[in-house]
Amino acid sequence: MKNLAYIIKALTPPGKTGSKWRALTPHDALDRRSFLFRSGGALCLCALGDFNIVSCIDESSASKDATEGFAKIAMHWKKLDKSTVQCGLCPNECVLGNGERGACRVRENRKGTLYTLVYSRLATMHVDPVEKKPFFHFLPGSMAYSVATAGCNFSCKFCQNWELSQAKPEDLDAVMVSPDALAHRAHASSSRIIAFTYNEPTIQYEYIIDASRKAREKHLRPVIVSNGYIRPEAGRQLTTSLDAIKIDLKSFSQKFYGEICGGVLNHVLKNLELVHKSGTWLEIVVLVIPTLNDSESEIRSMVRWVKRNLSADVPMHFTRFQSTYLMRNLPPTPVEALERCREAARAEGIRYAYVGNVPGHRWENTYCHNCGAMIIRRGGFYAVTSMLRNGHCPHCATRIPGVWV
Numbered sequence: 004m005k006n007l008a009y010i011i012k013a014l015t016p017p018g019k020t021g022s023k024w025r026a027l028t029p030h031d032a033l034d035r036r037s038f039l040f041r042s043g044g045a046l047c048l049c050a051l052g053d054f055n056i057v058s059c060i061d062e063s064s065a066s067k068d069a070t071e072g073f074a075k076i077a078m079h080w081k082k083l084d085k086s087t088v089q090c091g092l093c094p095n096e097c098v099l100g101n102g103e104r105g106a107c108r109v110r111e112n113r114k115g116t117l118y119t120l121v122y123s124r125l126a127t128m129h130v131d132p133v134e135k136k137p138f139f140h141f142l143p144g145s146m147a148y149s150v151a152t153a154g155c156n157f158s159c160k161f162c163q164n165w166e167l168s169q170a171k172p173e174d175l176d177a178v179m180v181s182p183d184a185l186a187h188r189a190h191a192s193s194s195r196i197i198a199f200t201y202n203e204p205t206i207q208y209e210y211i212i213d214a215s216r217k218a219r220e221k222h223l224r225p226v227i228v229s230n231g232y233i234r235p236e237a238g239r240q241l242t243t244s245l246d247a248i249k250i251d252l253k254s255f256s257q258k259f260y261g262e263i264c265g266g267v268l269n270h271v272l273k274n275l276e277l278v279h280k281s282g283t284w285l286e287i288v289v290l291v292i293p294t295l296n297d298s299e300s301e302i303r304s305m306v307r308w309v310k311r312n313l314s315a316d317v318p319m320h321f322t323r324f325q326s327t328y329l330m331r332n333l334p335p336t337p338v339e340a341l342e343r344c345r346e347a348a349r350a351e352g353i354r355y356a357y358v359g360n361v362p363g364h365r366w367e368n369t370y371c372h373n374c375g376a377m378i379i380r381r382g383g384f385y386a387v388t389s390m391l392r393n394g395h396c397p398h399c400a401t402r403i404p405g406v407w408v
C-alpha cells in the first residue's frame with residue numbers, strides 16, 4: 004500500500020488538487036479523500052495503458068543525499084587555478100571555490116572539478132498533454148512524459164513552480180532514472196514526447212543531452228521548456244539534441260529581467276535567434292503580469308522584434324499570471340489584457356498568437372493565417388481536434404508552420 008500511495012502522488016499533476024509542488028516521498032500520508040481521488044486517476048491511467056505504473060518509480064533508488072550517486076563531471080567549464088573553476092553553461096558564469104555551488108544550486112566545485120549534482124536525479128514525473136507546456140504547433144494532441152529536477156539559474160519572483168526551482172537537490176526527495184530508463188518509461192507510457200520542464204531544464208544539461216539521444220533511439224521527441232538562459236556554445240549543442248524548444252520571453256525590458264528575474268534580456272534574445280536559425284521548432288510564451296509587463300508599447304516592441312528577427316510564423320502565447328510566490332500582491336491577469344496582447348501581435352503581423360491559461364477561450368484554437376478557418380480546436384488540454392491535412396489547411400491548402408508528424 005505504501006508503494007501505491009507513493010505512485011499515486013507521483014501521478015498527481017501540480018495544481019489539480021489545489022496543492023503545490025512537493026517532494027515525492029513514500030512516507031507522505033494521504034487523507035482518505037485524496038487517496039480515493041488519486042487512486043481513481045492512477046487506475047484509469049493503468050486501464051488505458053497510458054502509464055507503466057509498476058516501473059514508474061524505482062523507490063529503492065530514492066535518496067536524500069545530493070552527493071550519493073547523482074554527481075557527474077560537468078560539461079562547459081574551465082579551471083581558473085588549482086582549486087577555482089568557472090562554469091560556462093549559462094551567462095551567470097559563476098566562479099566557484101572548492102566546495103561552492105553555482106547560483107543554480109546544482110553545479111558544485113569539488114577540489115577543482117565542476118560536477119553536476121542532478122544527473123539522472125528526477126524530483127517529479129508526470130504524463131501531460133503537449134498543449135500544457137504549451138506547444139500548439141508541435142504534435143498536437145500528443146502526450147509528453149514530463150520530468151524535472153531542482154534548481155534554476157533565475158530567481159523569478161512570480162515563479163509558479165518555485166518549490167522546485169528555488170530548491171537545492173537535497174531539499175527534495177528524488178529518484179534515479181538513467182537516460183535509458185527514462186526513454187523506456189516514456190515509451191511504456193505511450194507518450195510521443197519527453198519534456199524537460201517545470202524547473203529550468205538547461206541546468207540539467209548533461210542528462211538532457213544523454214536522455215535525448217536515448218529518447219530518439221525509441222522514436223520519442225525530446226523537448227524543453229526553458230527560460231532561454233544559456234551560453235551560445237552550450238545552446239548550439241543543445242539545439243541539435245532537441246526537436247522543439249519553448250522559451251519564456253518574460254518581458255521586453257532589461258529592468259524587469261534584472262529586478263524580477265535576475266537575468267539579462269539580451270542573452271535571451273540572442274538565444275531566441277540561435278534556436279530559430281537552428282531549425283529546431285520554437286514557440287514563445289509571454290506570461291503577462293498586471294502593471295509589470297503588460298503595456299501596449301512594450302508588447303508591440305516585443306512582437307515587432309520577433310517578426311523582424313525571427314519570423315511571423317513563430318507562435319506566441321500570451322498567458323495568464325496567477326498570484327503566487329513573492330507576487331501575491333498582484334491580481335491574476337484580466338482576460339481582456341491577454342486579448343489586447345494577442346490583438347497587438349496579430350496587428351503587427353504575428354500569424355499565430357494565442358491566449359493562454361484561459362481554458363476554452365476561442366483564441367486557444369488555431370486558425371489558418373491565410374483563410375481564417377479553424378484548423379485545430381482546443382477545448383482544454385485534453386480535447387484537441389486537428390483538421391489539418393498533412394500539415395496543410397483543409398480549406399485553402401496553405402501550409403501551416405509547425406511539426407505535425
Ligand code: SF4
Nearest residue numbers: 090093096097105107
Ligand atoms: S549553470 Fe549554474 S553554475 Fe553554471 S553559470 Fe549558470 S548558474 Fe552558475
